[in-house]
Amino acid sequence: MSRVFNFSAGPSMLPESVLQQAQAEMLDWQGSGMSVMEMSHRGAEFMSIAEQMKQDLIELMAIPANYKVLFLQGGATGQFSFIPQNILRGKTKACYVNTGAWSSKAIQDAGAYCDVIVSASSEDSKFTTIPNIADWAIDQDAAYLHYTSNETIHGVEFSEIPDSQGLPLVSDMSSNILSRPLDVSRYGIIYAGSQKNMGPAGVTVVIVRDDLIGNVAKGLPDAFNYAVQAKNDSMLNTPASYSWYLVGLVLQWLKQQGGVAAIEQHNIAKAARLYAAIDKSALYSNPVEVAYRSRMNVPFVLSDANLDKAFLAGAEKAGLTSLKGHRSVGGMRASIYNAMPDAAITALIDYMAEFERTH
Ligand SMILES: *Cc1c(COP(=O)(O)O)cnc(C)c1O
Numbered sequence: 001m002s003r004v005f006n007f008s009a010g011p012s013m014l015p016e017s018v019l020q021q022a023q024a025e026m027l028d029w030q031g032s033g034m035s036v037m038e039m040s041h042r043g044a045e046f047m048s049i050a051e052q053m054k055q056d057l058i059e060l061m062a063i064p065a066n067y068k069v070l071f072l073q074g075g076a077t078g079q080f081s082f083i084p085q086n087i088l089r090g091k092t093k094a095c096y097v098n099t100g101a102w103s104s105k106a107i108q109d110a111g112a113y114c115d116v117i118v119s120a121s122s123e124d125s126k127f128t129t130i131p132n133i134a135d136w137a138i139d140q141d142a143a144y145l146h147y148t149s150n151e152t153i154h155g156v157e158f159s160e161i162p163d164s165q166g167l168p169l170v171s172d173m174s175s176n177i178l179s180r181p182l183d184v185s186r187y188g189i190i191y192a193g194s195q196k197n198m199g200p201a202g203v204t205v206v207i208v209r210d211d212l213i214g215n216v217a218k219g220l221p222d223a224f225n226y227a228v229q230a231k232n233d234s235m236l237n238t239p240a241s242y243s244w245y246l247v248g249l250v251l252q253w254l255k256q257q258g259g260v261a262a263i264e265q266h267n268i269a270k271a272a273r274l275y276a277a278i279d280k281s282a283l284y285s286n287p288v289e290v291a292y293r294s295r296m297n298v299p300f301v302l303s304d305a306n307l308d309k310a311f312l313a314g315a316e317k318a319g320l321t322s323l324k325g326h327r328s329v330g331g332m333r334a335s336i337y338n339a340m341p342d343a344a345i346t347a348l349i350d351y352m353a354e355f356e357r358t359h
Pocket of ligand 1: 010074075076077078102148150151152172173174175193194196
């Protein structure tokens with residue numbers, strides 16, 4: 001067996017020890033005589049897995065007691081529509097900040113439910129920066145302010161929590177949740193799909209302040225009603241049970257690494273090494289303003305795009321896969337989430353240097 005270093009933006013690499021544990025427990029979870037896949041989600045065994053996962057997330061993120069922690073389906077994309085339907089609370093407007101492809105999608109979907117005020121946009125810069133927070137146009141009559149903490153496609157990340165001037169702050173953290181410590185109490189909602197930093201696809205984490213829930217738009221299905229799901233421990237209907245179990249294993253792995261403060265140091269070091277290699281080269285470049293460069297997704301272009309094909313083919317041969325950039329921006333992108341080992345960064349940097357030398 002030989003495993004590659006997979007730089008995919010998501011689904012993405014999982015810790016090898018997690019995959020090994022899942023393999024060892026595949027046919028018989030802890031003496032139950034069943035795979036987790038086969039268990040009733042209402043049975044004692046699965047309930048213990050679910051409870052442990054939730055408690056571990058609460059502990060890792062230091063989530064205050066006045067927040068509900070939900071595990072839903074439909075992906076982060078589903079939340080683009082479910083958020084306005086859950087927390088407009090009779091208001092007609094919501095503020096959004098546009099910093100890239102994902103916030104653009106959130107804006108588009110929210111438009112079906114409310115008047116979207118774009119408080120700031122970095123579209124003019126081709127999404128290579130973050131508009132100065134003090135200049136954001138925040139409407140006090142809006143129900144909330146939404147931003148994307150890490151733009152997975154453009155490689156742009158907020159380094160601080162924006163001041164929402166009293167509005168509930170809502171953030172799509174799909175691609176940088178659990179990568180650094182965070183003051184959850186500053187937020188109304190934090191949401192994220194699982195397939196980047198938490199496990200396989202199939203779980204959508206929604207962390208919501210409890211005073212925001214319960215006053216929903218007419219027609220919102222119960223499966224996506226935060227208050228109903230909170231009351232039912234996210235098991236109004238059958239959850240993505242095997243994905244929950246794997247997210248639970250990833251959270252236990254993260255605790256073993258020392259939690260988010262420790263993994264942040266690791267993430268800072270990994271990203272710094274890769275950006276330094278890009279910056280010192282004559283062949284590669286990254287267009288993002290240095291202060292807003294993402295620690296999770298590192299896009300870069302080759303000065304001669306005719307070399308892209310050869311670069312990707314050689315990388316593949318070296319066991320470095322999924323480096324092709326998103327079709328909307330071209331070039332390359334290395335996604336280096338929590339589970340990406342140091343050895344992968346070293347292998348990528350070495351390959352890039354060798355490719356530059358020979359081309
Ligand atoms: C991947 C991603 C999404 C989409 O997630 P799905 O679970 O596929 O809906 C949304 N937002 C961000 C920031 C992402 O990285």
